[in-house]
Amino acid sequence: MKIIGKLLTAVFFVFGVLFIIGSVNNPNPGRTFVTGVVLLVICLALGFFSFRKTPAPLSNDQNITYKIDIPANVSMDAMKCQACGGTLSPKDVAMVAGAPVVTCPFCHSTYQLTEDPKW
Ligand SMILES: [Zn+2]
Known part of the structure; x- marks a missing residue:
């Protein structure tokens, strides 16, 4: 599947390059040029999906750890908006x-959680 994507x-x-080159000598270059640009955009999108590497697992782990750690700390105290x-x-x-x-479910206000000295 990835080989097909690269091809x-x-x-x-x-x-895309041929269309853009062709549009230079074309009497009505607008449409040919746009076609070339569209082809290059499709090429970039395909290239992005077929050439990109799988995301580094390290950053995913860190995100998950943060999400678990912080609520665990916070849940010791009943927090108030x-x-x-x-x-x-x-x-x-x-x-x-x-x-x-913190995103409050009642008033929908969003603010950074400041560290309370008593924890
Ligand atoms: Zn609130």
Whole structure:
């Protein structure tokens, strides 16, 4: 399947380049040029899917560890929303860019979880 993807990528690339080169000497270059660009875009999309490497498992593991660790810490205390005082559950805390972010299910406010000194 990946070999077919690579072959198609090469074919679309060659045709895309040919169309763009062809559009230079074409009396009505607009449509030919657009066709070439579309072919190159398809080539890029195919290339992205067939040549990309599988995501590094390390980063996935880290994400999962964060998601498990932080709610486990937080669930020791009953947390309350800073905006409306509603009770928050651990599943309302998500890691965004390495920082725990709370999304309140009651008032839908989103804010970073600041570390409470008493933990
Ligand atoms: Zn709230």
